[in-house]
Amino acid sequence: MSKLRSAPTLDDVARKAGVSTATVSRCLNAPDRVVEATRKRVMSAVDTLGYTPNFAARVMAAKRSFTIGAIIPTMENAIFARGLQAFQEELHQRGYTLLVSSSAYRPEVEEEQIRTLVARGADGLLLIGHDRDPKIYDYLERQKVPAMVAWSYIPNARAPSIGFDNRQAMQALADRVIGLGHTRIAMISGFSQGNDRARLRIEGVRDALRRGGLQPDALTVVETSYEVESGADAFAQLMSQNPRTTAILCGNDVLAAGALRQAQNMGMRVPENVSITGFDDIELAQIVSPALTTVHVPHREMGGKAALELVEMVEKSIPGSTIRLQTDIVERHSLGPANKS
């Protein structure tokens, strides 16, 4: 009693090839465990029928989904795009499929999505940054779903991570700014609450201030959402608070692009009147003019290695190691010497 025009099943293939379903299954999953002759017969049945295995059934039976989930804070700008693309390419090569969802920087949303992904049988998870309710790590451990953190390097954290030292990277950039003679410095950051990357970058600036003999506490930081518009607003606010500011360090390139636009709208020249720096080195950094001096992050390398590492964790049930990547400063044209006014 053939179901009408429904997708062919293992059974259909088995019947057509005159073998058992077990054999068909083997042909697909362990081809070497079946003789050439039958394998051929089965394979031809497979594609004359246009058979595709039913995913849900496979997951249920095998208790593996060959699926990796990733939850990123946002898809609305390119910050995570390139790294994720590399991540997905690497996974694909290894036979895994990537499921992406975005949390809009909301911890509750992220938590819900983690649970959803786990319920869907994700074999492993990629998370951005370390900051989250410890319960989540407990949950993941109980469920035995390995997770890898990216975009942040923190050794001995709850989860292994691949990334760079946000604090040190930002400090290096701030050192440079200070070295150029800037003393009246301000910062535009993303919200640091629950965001270790943002928090550490602020700390990095303070470190540099301290090293440069300046008052770290005097640093004015405006925290805002990661949008161009917000960067623009923050810039205006900072400038009205202290018009003599000569350098504004931004938590990322998106914010910097906004600050830059606002500076120009206010009739200021960059970097002659005010210097602006970014972070991430996304494409945007090269598009604005003047192009942004920023911190280059090896996004593709990070994504690719994250995939490799996570797959290892999944397949060998090992803890996973923490990997540190280097960043470097790319000098373009938005940072110049302090204007001795």
Place this chain on the structure above:
Amino acid sequence: MSKLRSAPTLDDVARKAGVSTATVSRCLNAPDRVVEATRKRVMSAVDTLGYTPNFAARVMAAKRSFTIGAIIPTMENAIFARGLQAFQEELHQRGYTLLVSSSAYRPEVEEEQIRTLVARGADGLLLIGHDRDPKIYDYLERQKVPAMVAWSYIPNARAPSIGFDNRQAMQALADRVIGLGHTRIAMISGFSQGNDRARLRIEGVRDALRRGGLQPDALTVVETSYEVESGADAFAQLMSQNPRTTAILCGNDVLAAGALRQAQNMGMRVPENVSITGFDDIELAQIVSPALTTVHVPHREMGGKAALELVEMVEKSIPGSTIRLQTDIVERHSLGPANKS
């Protein structure tokens, strides 16, 4: 014989609440079909156990996955990001999860991903643009997986679509350019092969040329990949071919941003020496300077309505209707009157 520390199942909940698995299932899927008292008991069992339904099992049994798949050409720039975000938000509200994958503008990859998504039990699919092997539509029909096309409006196509008339939209912009006195016009487009949006936009420019009494065949079009860098290269090429060109229409904002940068690198002023226009009105368009005159596309509206329509198609098994959205020209500063040199 309790499996050690494995995720709790329906059975565990049923036992704990002293009811049958059927009842628990009902509590979760049709709460009104069970009396308040038992429902409460069940629900409390559910969350003391921290129960989450097993997705694969649910899909197998219900033959529904509450999952919608979307395949977009790229995640590397923001073209599809905003629309997709709206799409996902709307789906989420209706209890669906979105699975995204990107095909890197490669038809074979797209086809494979469509099959993967279907095998995973996607209840419906969102595809970008109409151009693809007709076999794919046949396949989708056989599998009874409804698909909706976005970013392009073409009535009576194989699949219902939501989008705008790419040809007419580009024509309107080109009309404006011509109205400003430009006659030596060139175009930078994405590859038009297998990309109806790109192809129709080129046609739109030709239409405008024709209406303006100019030679449509004389239009030089450079086709390239949708990257800033490519836009820059194309601009250089176009200018060396015909240095007297006064306006360059670009297939999208990314290309336009590249062209703009290249123009400036070559020491040309925009729009005084050459006008450049974009398409899409992504954030980028406002960030570059001069800001791009471009075609505004209602991305969020498109994404939101696509979700609504697709869910309807899935739930009511109806064909789905084709919806046309309006675009409009947003005038910023990259387009000016023709320079009568």
Place this chain on the structure above:
DNA sequence: TTGTAAGCGTTATCAG
């Protein structure tokens, strides 16, 4: 309103 039990399409264990 609730329970019983038959699938759903694979994989995996055991025999043969």
Place this chain on the structure above:
DNA sequence: CTGATAACGCTTACAA
């Protein structure tokens, strides 16, 4: 090397 057959966890007629 291949074939039966028992799970896997849930939904859903059908009965009670």
